Amino acid sequence: xxxxxxxxxxxxxxxxxxxxxxxxxxxxxxxxxxxxxxxxxxxxxxxxxxxxxxxxxxxxxxxxxxxxxxxxxxxxxxxxxxxxxxxxxxxxxxxxxxxxxxxxxxxxxxxxxxxxxxxxxxxxxxxxxxxxxxxxxxxxxxxxxxxxxxxxxxxxxxxxxxxxxxxxxxxxxxxxxx
Numbered sequence: 001x002x003x004x005x006x007x008x009x010x011x012x013x014x015x016x017x018x019x020x021x022x023x024x025x026x027x028x029x030x031x032x033x034x035x036x037x038x039x040x041x042x043x044x045x046x047x048x049x050x051x052x053x054x055x056x057x058x059x060x061x062x063x064x065x066x067x068x069x070x071x072x073x074x075x076x077x078x079x080x081x082x083x084x085x086x087x088x089x090x091x092x093x094x095x096x097x098x099x100x101x102x103x104x105x106x107x108x109x110x111x112x113x114x115x116x117x118x119x120x121x122x123x124x125x126x127x128x129x130x131x132x133x134x135x136x137x138x139x140x141x142x143x144x145x146x147x148x149x150x151x152x153x154x155x156x157x158x159x160x161x162x163x164x165x166x167x168x169x170x171x172x173x174x175x176x177x178x
Contacts, residue, residue, distance in 0.1 A: 012076030055094030062099040071106035
């Protein structure tokens, strides 16, 4: 991250990865803005996080979340097998980018390992990657392996270029959630 403090909006803030990302951003001196659908779930977040209530599927609720942000971190996603894949994974990214209204912001988008496979679940994640690439904003797309399938003391991250692993199990690569 930048040495200058940033204002970062976290999409998927109350999820298992979003909560950890907020804590790390705050530790590094950044302002963390948590976009949440349900304010009660925000109680699990670090008290220093700014909470903004909004819904990815309702664009009119997203303006306050992106007002004045320097960066956006997307760790959101509809559950595997959900009927909300288009509305949450794809339209959610589109709606946030639209709410930016042409302002520039750095983007980090977490999708899924195997996203290049042809399946409904991956199709919407692959499409949201295209939205980010086409936005004209600086971005990083992360396709993490299997979370928490590693040993407790295994904190090494192995970076691979491309998306060639499709076993559907921990042999695709593992990463500690934190």
